[in-house]
Amino acid sequence: MDLDTVKERAGPREFGPGDDMPEEYRKAATRMIQFHANSEIMGAYLEKPFIRQSPSLDRKLAFSAKTQDEIGHGQLLYRAAESLGVKTREQMLDELAAGEGKFLNCFHYPMTEWQETPMIAFFVDGAAMRRQATLKRTSWEPYAHAMDKICFEEGFHIKHGEDIMRELATGSKRGQELLQEAFEEWWPRILQFFGPTDDDSTHHDFSADVGLKRMGNDELRQAFLNAYIPKAEKYGLEIPEKPRIVEEDGTYEVIEEDLDWEEFFTVAKNEYPSGREQINGRKEAQEAVAWVRKSLDDWEHAGTAGASTQRAAD
Amino acid sequence: MAASTERNERDGRLGGPDELSEREQAAVETLCYRLADDELVLGERYTEWQVRAPTLESDLALSNIAQDEFGHARLWYDLLEDFGYTEADLIFERDPGAFRHATLVELPFEKGDWADAIVRSYLYDAAEHLRLEALENSSYPRLADRVRKVLSEERYHREHARNWLERLTAGAEGRERVQSAADRLFPHALALFEPVGESDADVDALGLRTESLDSMREQWLDTVLPFLSSLGIDAAPELCEGTDVESLLPESVGRDGSHTDAWPELHAEMTRTYRDLGRTEARRIMSDPDDAE
Amino acid sequence: MIWEVFRQEQAGEYHTHCGNVHAPDREMALTFAQIQHGRRKPTHSLWVVPQPEVSEVDDEAATFGGTTDKSYRWVMPYNRVDPEFAEEIAESEAEQRDADEQRSEG
Numbered sequence: 001m002d003l004d005t006v007k008e009r010a011g012p013r014e015f016g017p018g019d020d021m022p023e024e025y026r027k028a029a030t031r032m033i034q035f036h037a038n039s040e041i042m043g044a045y046l047e048k049p050f051i052r053q054s055p056s057l058d059r060k061l062a063f064s065a066k067t068q069d070e071i072g073h074g075q076l077l078y079r080a081a082e083s084l085g086v087k088t089r090e091q092m093l094d095e096l097a098a099g100e101g102k103f104l105n106c107f108h109y110p111m112t113e114w115q116e117t118p119m120i121a122f123f124v125d126g127a128a129m130r131r132q133a134t135l136k137r138t139s140w141e142p143y144a145h146a147m148d149k150i151c152f153e154e155g156f157h158i159k160h161g162e163d164i165m166r167e168l169a170t171g172s173k174r175g176q177e178l179l180q181e182a183f184e185e186w187w188p189r190i191l192q193f194f195g196p197t198d199d200d201s202t203h204h205d206f207s208a209d210v211g212l213k214r215m216g217n218d219e220l221r222q223a224f225l226n227a228y229i230p231k232a233e234k235y236g237l238e239i240p241e242k243p244r245i246v247e248e249d250g251t252y253e254v255i256e257e258d259l260d261w262e263e264f265f266t267v268a269k270n271e272y273p274s275g276r277e278q279i280n281g282r283k284e285a286q287e288a289v290a291w292v293r294k295s296l297d298d299w300e301h302a303g304t305a306g307a308s309t310q311r312a313a314d
Numbered sequence: 315m316a317a318s319t320e321r322n323e324r325d326g327r328l329g330g331p332d333e334l335s336e337r338e339q340a341a342v343e344t345l346c347y348r349l350a351d352d353e354l355v356l357g358e359r360y361t362e363w364q365v366r367a368p369t370l371e372s373d374l375a376l377s378n379i380a381q382d383e384f385g386h387a388r389l390w391y392d393l394l395e396d397f398g399y400t401e402a403d404l405i406f407e408r409d410p411g412a413f414r415h416a417t418l419v420e421l422p423f424e425k426g427d428w429a430d431a432i433v434r435s436y437l438y439d440a441a442e443h444l445r446l447e448a449l450e451n452s453s454y455p456r457l458a459d460r461v462r463k464v465l466s467e468e469r470y471h472r473e474h475a476r477n478w479l480e481r482l483t484a485g486a487e488g489r490e491r492v493q494s495a496a497d498r499l500f501p502h503a504l505a506l507f508e509p510v511g512e513s514d515a516d517v518d519a520l521g522l523r524t525e526s527l528d529s530m531r532e533q534w535l536d537t538v539l540p541f542l543s544s545l546g547i548d549a550a551p552e553l554c555e556g557t558d559v560e561s562l563l564p565e566s567v568g569r570d571g572s573h574t575d576a577w578p579e580l581h582a583e584m585t586r587t588y589r590d591l592g593r594t595e596a597r598r599i600m601s602d603p604d605d606a607e
Numbered sequence: 608m609i610w611e612v613f614r615q616e617q618a619g620e621y622h623t624h625c626g627n628v629h630a631p632d633r634e635m636a637l638t639f640a641q642i643q644h645g646r647r648k649p650t651h652s653l654w655v656v657p658q659p660e661v662s663e664v665d666d667e668a669a670t671f672g673g674t675t676d677k678s679y680r681w682v683m684p685y686n687r688v689d690p691e692f693a694e695e696i697a698e699s700e701a702e703q704r705d706a707d708e709q710r711s712e713g
Contacts, residue, residue, distance in 0.1 A: 057401060
């Protein structure tokens with residue numbers, strides 16, 4: 001299929017593995033889905049310690065389930081990316097380990113305290129959910145299918161995150177103060193989630209032209225701010241003075257020059273120190289179990305896999 | 315005496331939590347601590363594999379098993395709450411030395427030692443199966459009522475462990491790692507069958523459990539040794555040479571409150587947020603097990 | 608040889624199992640399947656899979672979703688917060704409530 005035809009036909013769920021897609025499309029889609037999949041893995045990496053640190057058994061279960069879901073989302077997304085025929089999952093996971101795979105800015109920062117968890121589990125996941133909902137209509141069908149399941153599950157994550165925030169916000173004075181501190185630390189990063197504003201609001205990039213993206217970052221940022229700033233205020237969180245936020249008729253605008261874009265681009269290049277540490281931490285974990293993957297590969301190639309499947313079906 | 319008359323009037327079944335004699339309650343508590351603490355701590359160790367398992371699919375599966383174990387712990391702790399304890403008393407504010415889990419479940423994993431996770435799960439779940447079957451006809455109805463739901467989830471755990479063991483032991487490296495994990499873990503698995511104290515005798519005497527610890531250990535050995543041996547794993551060569559089981563036990567068995575150093579460290583990590591935030595209670599999300607469904 | 612047939616009604620939807628055909632090979636299976644399973648119902652695409660390649664686990668052998676309380680992985684118990692502030696969260700909540708209802712009916 002030539003690029004003009006792709007742009008012409010670029011409707012929701014229009015293309016799948018059966019279509020002969022041009023290389024530009026396959027590469028752009030792979031880049032986008034790989035980024036998304038990597039983010040699920042690195043988000044899970046960040047949240048995992050809180051399974052252990054949960055202050056009740058029910059919370060522990062919820063945190064374990066949430067982390068499990070994120071890994072499950074990674075599984076779905078890497079499969080959707082693999083279906084473009086550009087890279088295998090193994091390649092993509094190796095790239096992530098080597099520090100070449102890119103992922104969301106927020107997952108480059110360390111998270112060590114319980115009061116920080118709603119910053120990811122409510123605000124960052126909420127921002128991601130806003131974007132993901134629009135991707136149910138992406139033109140790469142396997143990506144849209146992954147999005148169906150991810151969006152189905154994600155409601156639990158956001159509510160769980162909000163519930164933790166609510167518990168802190170309505171609990172002890174100390175809990176409230178710690179929550180406010182965590183909010184002040186994370187708020188600028190959360191505001192950078194959708195990247196810097198596009199110069200031209202009608203600007204269309206390649207991904208939009210071929211239907212991979214359904215909504216621009218500016219529009220998504222706006223929808224996010226409109227829904228989540230009132231939420232933060234509802235829980236008594238004070239929005240920091242900087243970066244300045246201008247409100248007009250219930251819509252919000254961030255004064256972008258107040259944000260640290262140099263840091264943002266350092267993060268984006270995988271060069272921020274804590275981000276590097278997190279990448280390397282995951283890499284070590286991945287390497288430590290390489291022997292198991294090799295065992296599975298050997299088993300598969302020894303031809304015993306089919307026989308065993310058969311036995312399972314008997 | 316009054317209590318045992320009471321028990322006979324109910325065809326050997328005990329009454330509800332408020333109707334138990336002191337001796338009966340002590341025996342029920344002993345049994346529930348064994349069950350709940352094992353499941354909690356094993357689940358806690360399993361979660362170390364989340365985001366660190368060999369593949370994404372195996373990550374999801376082991377995470378689920380961890381959640382199953384926590385869910386079971388929740389059911390058994392809830393039976394202890396019948397006697398007025400809270401979750402805070404039972405987990406977050408409890409002295410680590412008061413926990414009664416076997417040392418098998420508290421040992422940390424060496425980095426990348428998936429063989430340990432699988433062997434541990436295999437040894438534990440084979441024992442867990444026997445233990446739950448011995449509770450299906452427990453004289454304490456509150457306990458017997460909950461066993462079936464737990465049993466059906468444990469079936470997946472056993473299949474999961476057996477499937478993995480077969481595949482890991484097919485190659486030389488995997489077999490070596492499995493053998494080494496079995497050597498290290500086997501003594502701690504034997505600790506599963508150690509008594510908590512004198513009240514453990516009452517657990518049998520009062521019919522709370524229909525198989526004794528010794529009898530379950532024999533059945534367990536008859537299950538796990540032949541299976542491991544069929545995979546080329548020699549778990550306890552000493553036993554074939556007629557060595558007494560007791561002499562194989564590790565220094566700390568857990569059941570009597572003696573633990574390895576790994577346990578207080580783990581407990582401190584688990585309770586860190588609770589302490590840091592000055593919490594006095596553990597917040598529930600789900601319905602009480604008696605109200606669920 | 609028997610081939611299992613999966614039909615997708617429209618682009619973007621899921622391929623769902625709709626039946627099977629006898630055929631000596633993959634090509635013939637596709638030839639037959641389009642008539643037997645695609646001649647009347649709206650069809651965008653068909654897949655054929657050799658039946659012996661399909662393995663099964665059913666609810667006799669497995670406890671899908673568990674037998675003890677797993678409500679912590681659903682939206683429902685988090686009822687101290689309201690999902691209505693964002694339509695995508697409300698939609699996820701509605702989908703989960705539907706799925707849970709179907710589960711309990713099943």
